[in-house]
Amino acid sequence: MADSVQQTACRKTDCQVAATGKCADGHDPLASCPNYGTHAVESSEDYDGELDSTESAAITAERIQLPAGDALTPDDVDQFLRWRDGTFVCIIGDSHSGKTTLISALYDRFLRGDFAGSGFAGSRSLVALERRSHHARVDSGRLSPETAHTSLQDGLRYFHFAVVASGDPGKRTDLLLSDRSGETYRKARDNAAEVKNLPEIAQANRVVLLLDGGRVADPVERHGALHSVRQTLRVLLDNGAIDDTSIVQIVTTKVDLISASGEAQTCRDSISAFCQRLTADFGTRLHSLSFHDIAARDPTGGLAPAHGLEALLQDWTTPQSRSARYVPRPIVLQSEFDRLLDRTPMELLP
Ligand SMILES: Nc1nc2c(ncn2[C@@H]2O[C@H](COP(=O)(O)OP(=O)(O)O)[C@@H](O)[C@H]2O)c(=O)[nH]1
Ligand SMILES: [Mg+2]
Structure with a gap:
């Protein structure tokens, strides 16, 4: 090489x-x-x-x-879409539920080789991915892995993964994973008027709602964690951010903490009953509602890095019959020459 x-x-x-x-x-x-x-x-x-x-x-x-290789702003994404299509995955969850870790664990896993039938082919947000992952690496000098905090000021950002099918580089998917602070999603849950300020949800090809397994493992926090996911789903449905065309995936994070807790079976039973109720109450209002378990980064090493992400990635890279949802904002025409070009039929252009 x-x-x-x-x-x-x-x-x-x-x-x-x-x-x-x-x-x-x-x-x-x-x-x-x-x-x-x-x-x-x-x-x-x-x-x-x-x-x-x-x-x-x-x-x-x-x-x-x-x-710069920074995480993409919505403007960067519009520009990107003029070049090629993307599959949008909107990751929603409370603060500390594991949104950023999910993204950086996926990146770290790709650095070690093909994953879930796909290989990493590059990223428009490579430096941002490196920065996020760096904190979790042993050479960051910490005793246990840690993910850099996403702050409210960061706003909406996207991480880009170009992936190609293993053995078939012509089959490429450009994933755009959205990340923003859990605080913003909490505010929208408590005040439905805020939902309209979250365009990434209606635009997504997959809506991923994180259930914090770390909180489920704690008897004091369990009810709050489950309630938060249910309430978020309800608010998004009632306010038109998702509908019967939406593919929603409920992802329980940090399942290593559930296994390690003294009440692993109780936790699993609560989650299972919770999922059944969600399906009964909201399933028919969505295109699909599925449930997944992950441990993106088990600090004890008991579960392999990116545990459970394989099935999700396989799904995200499988083309759906539904057309793209993301509609780029129109280009602002700055000059008379732009307007002239805009009026000129394509076949007359050199
Ligand atoms: N035990 C364990 N901790 C995790 C896992 N994934 C994330 N965490 C930790 O959970 C905390 C919050 O994660 P973060 O990704 O920053 O959450 P965000 O606020 O939703 O972006 C961090 O301390 C992570 O190290 C996991 O799979 N297992
Ligand atoms: Mg974060």
């Missing part, structure tokens, strides 16, 4: 990886090093999320504006 070594670099000036192919900190594979290859060089012409080994060598810093 001498080619890719020459095309990528390490942020640490004392690392000789470009010449030796060996990470100074001993990371293997190299992609698992947070300092290596994260400042991806991209061709500005085709707006692609991946390194192109022949082109990137020829491109100089003076000639192109490098994308």
Whole structure:
């Protein structure tokens, strides 16, 4: 893989990886090093999320504006959609329910190789994914993995994963996973008027509602955790954010904490009864309602990283007959020349 070594670099000036192919900190594979290859060089012409080994060598810093690789804003997403279609997964949950960890665990898992029949083909938000995941890595120097907090000020952000079917690089899915603070979703649950300020829900191809397994494992918190999911589903339905075309997935997170609690069976029975009631009360008002268990990051290592995410990823990368829901906002025409082009039939353009 001498080619890719020459095309990528390490942020640490004392690392000789470009010449030796060996990470100074001993990371293997190299992609698992947070300092290596994260400042991806991209061709500005085709707006692609991946390194192109022949082109990137020829491109100089003076000639192109490098994308920052930050999480995508809604404007970035509109721009992205002019280039190619995306599958939108809206991840909703209270603060600390595990939204950001789910996204960063998926990224970490892809760095170790193909997953759920898909391989990682790049990301428009690579630096943001690296930043989130870095906190959870052993080399962040913490005693146990931790996920950086998503604050209210971060607003709505999307993480992009381009994935291709293993063995068939032509079968590509561009996943756009939305992330925003749990506080915003809590406010919408308590004040239905806020739901209209959450456009990512109506636009999503999959709506993922997180049930915090850590709270279910705690007898004092259990009822509140279950109630919060039920109430969120009700408010979203009653206010038109989801309807009988919506695919909703209720995902119980941190199931390692349920297994480790003294009341694992009681917790599972409560969740099972809860799911049955949700199906009875809301199932017919939705296109589908399904239930899943994950432990995105079990700090004890008892469950493998990204436990349970395989089935979800398989579903997200399976094309649905339903057409795309996300409608990009119209381009603002700035000049008379833009307007002229807009009036000109496509076949007359050179
Ligand atoms: N035990 C355990 N803890 C987890 C798991 N997933 C997330 N956490 C922890 O739960 C806390 C909140 O996670 P975070 O992703 O920041 O939640 P968010 O506020 O919904 O984005 C963090 O301390 C995570 O380390 C898991 O699968 N198992
Ligand atoms: Mg978060």
